[in-house]
Amino acid sequence: MFQKILIANRGEIALRILRAAKELGIKTVVVHSTADANAMHVRLADESVCIGPPPSRDSYLNIHQIVAACEITGADAVHPGYGFLAENAKFADILAAHNITFIGPSGDHIRIMGDKIEAKRTAKRLGIPVVPGSDGAVTDEKEAKRIAAEIGYPVIIKASAGGGGRGMKVARNEEDVVTALQTARSEAGAAFGDDAVYIEKYLQKPRHIEVQIFGDGAGKGIHLGERDCSLQRRHQKVWEEAFSPALNEEERNRIGEICAKAVADLGYSGAGTIEFLYEDGEFYFIEMNTRLQVEHTITEAITGIDLVHEQIRVASGGGLSVRQEDVRFQGHAIECRINAEDPRTFVPSPGTITHFHTPGGLGIRVDSGVYSGYKIPPYYDSLIGKLIVHGRNRVECMMRLRRALDEFVVDGVNTTLPLFRDLVGNIDIANGDYDIHWLEKHLAATE
Template sequence: MFKKILVANRGEIAVRVIRTAKEMGIATVAVYSELDREALHVRLADEAYALGGQTAAESYLNTDAILNALTLSGADALHPGYGFYSENTDFARAIGEIGVTFIGPPPEAIEVMGDKISSRIAATKAGVEGVPGTVEVIKSPDEVIAFGEEFGWPVAIKAAYGGGGRGMRVVNSPQEAAQALESAQREAEKAFGRSESYIERYLTWPRHIEMQIFCDNFGNAIWLGERDCSCQRRHQKLIEESPAPNFDDSVRQRMGEAAIKVARACGYRNAGTVEFLFQDGEFYFLEMNTRLQVEHPVTEAITSLDLVELQIRIAAGEPLGITQDQIKRSGHAIEIRINAEDPSGGKFLPSPGTITKFTAPNGFATRLDAGYIQGDTVSQFYDNLVGKVIVWGKDRESARRRMVRALDEIQIEGILTTIPAQQILLEKADFINATHSTKWVEGVEELKSLKVARPTSTDDQGNEVVARDVTAEVNGKRINVRLYLPEIATSVTSAPLAPGRKGAASPRSRSHAHGATGGSGKISVPMQGTIVKVSVNVGDKVDAGDTVCILEAMKMENAILADKAGEVTEVKVKPGDTVGTGDIVVVIS
């Protein structure tokens, strides 16, 4: 068994892995960016090493910095979590080349399945058919148009190297193809370090159902059960559950067997998830995620298996220790993702900031997996997943009611979250009757009228001498030190100061959201972030609703729109500029 595991990730998945490793008696190592010095995963680990930088590219996607942390720490294994480098073939190979075990599949399997194009080819060879789509990288918008004309609109552009809805764009007409392809490739490059994309038919009312599989080094392979992840916005999941409701067991068995065929086709080992689209009684291979999934706790809840522990044991060379007929599933589990987003109007805009209050739900069969606690800051530079609430019930309805109760208990202040939207969705008849699909959320009328108040906070002042636990770094290694210092008055606002901006940020009116400034022509941004594209120049004529620039925040691109027709008289930003909530970016006369 391993002596020390480095977790090359952050947030709730890093916390999740660290906890299981500690329970197994394995020492843990965290890595952190400049913005994550006091993050929960850093505080929980036995050791922590600085990666430097603020953005993901400068820190958690910095191979040299992570390899250096491995050398300094002496860790003999690395867990990649999900996102970042979890599905990067070159990174997995680099880890193996220095004699450290990568807790995941072999690089060859990542290469086949991490690339969504080659995974489609492999699945087809294994006898598992996918949704009609291309098996070549898109070279130009003309290919998107040609595919749409042949198979019908809409079509989906998808990142070849990634998942979680990042780098995916739905194209409804030939006129949208060029802009959609550019946006998808740009987002994929930032999220996964690769911009390659492919095209796929976009089904009309599908359910997203995925199968959890495990393979060991001795030829054993099992499927643990399926998860229904159909409740999504922007192709990213809001609510997940297991088992899938209204899902015939014969289909379940066939899907499990198909998932194993796909895994064996690429010589897979460790944890993996084979994703399918399900419509009209038929399922189609979508992709394989060669890593642990965000929603893995619902499978844990119904099987009583620790999937992270299974990952670690398989990577250490142990056999699975369980056969297909020994897997027992009981009850029903539901998970909601707590994302730092403003769900007002159903827009789900990023809402970075400092968490001023975080009260967890409790009770029977209720679990919280979080990467933050009260006082922590959710940065614009990373994914906006704050945590997850997972509940179990003897059946689906009891689990649903337990989740409704848990969400009534949880209290989070200082940021806006997706919880108000999820409370609405859990009570909708479509969800209760399981007649929803991946396209359902956008049509829920109650979300369109939802208004969530902006968070506010007050000054925390005092002059007492108090003990402070602070962090020092010696040769890149984190060391905790306790100092006795005067309490320093602080001021925290609902709009944190963006890096590179001078002065204290101040709260802005909600009337500035998404360029909606009452037709004044002074187009502002609704949250702090980075300008990645400016679509207009001084002198251009625009119509209300035209995109004037693209703002990236929390790994998501947001179109900032003109609020009236007219002529552009000022452009106050350029690509790469960091802006704060309410900043004016374009003026229209």
């Protein structure tokens, strides 16, 4: 087991990792920018190192400074959390060159899954169902029209190196293809430094289903069920559930077994999430995230398995602590991402939190790194915290969530709490009847 872990992240996820490390008896080091000097994870860590000014490129994305912090403090492993350098293959390679363990998969696996075209090829080879589309990058308008006609309209053109909805354009006819191709390539080049794009069939009313997997790096893999992340705004997840209200047990087991076998065959090490669009009983691979997800908490709620403990165990060479037959699912869980944003316009709302009170009681968990008097900096993601609710079934979970949202108090900044209070009372949400377009349509209808 590791002696000391450096946490290369900030906010609630840094605090989440810190707690897991302490429970395992491992010393912790956190890095921080000058803007985060008073953050909770900095206060609670055994050691902290300031690695630069507020801009991420000068601090949390500064690989040289993070490696230097490891050497100064004697950290023998780094947990990247999510975001920042969590899916940076170069970072993983550099740590390995310095004999520091990256708590995550190999740089090679990060590269494969970070390239959407190569990821799709790999998924297909591993037996994972994929969306009909081009076999590789598309640059020629004539070729784009031919592929689109073969697939059938509408189609979506996506950036190969993309994410978060950038470099994605829908074409509903041949005329749209030319404009969509040019726009997607332009956005992809500006956002990711890579203008490669590919074409896929555009599904009309899909759900976003993802499967949590773990591999031991030696040919063993398990799945921990699925999460439904269909409630999104601009391709950003807002509300997540485990299990999905749309799947039955047969579908759940089928896609879970496919994913577990795939990561075992890949020789994958650590936590990962395989994401799908789901429509009319069929799953279509979108991408694989080679890291811990924001919404890993609801999987922990229904399995009782600490995913960060498991990440640390696998990375240290201890292998998986559970076999597939040991995994037991219980109840239903929902996570709401509470952001410092206007609940209507979603404009970020940095500032000082004057009062902060979290709900409590059976089945309630709040992951947050803020406190009364904390000043939310304007430089980073606007996530204040995550409200996670677990119940014996979905009805109990929804009732508990309603009560928890009523208790949650954040004063001094705008938050998305009013949005969730609206959603928890909506009949479509109560019935689990929604898709990836539902939230944006709902918001447009209530303006």
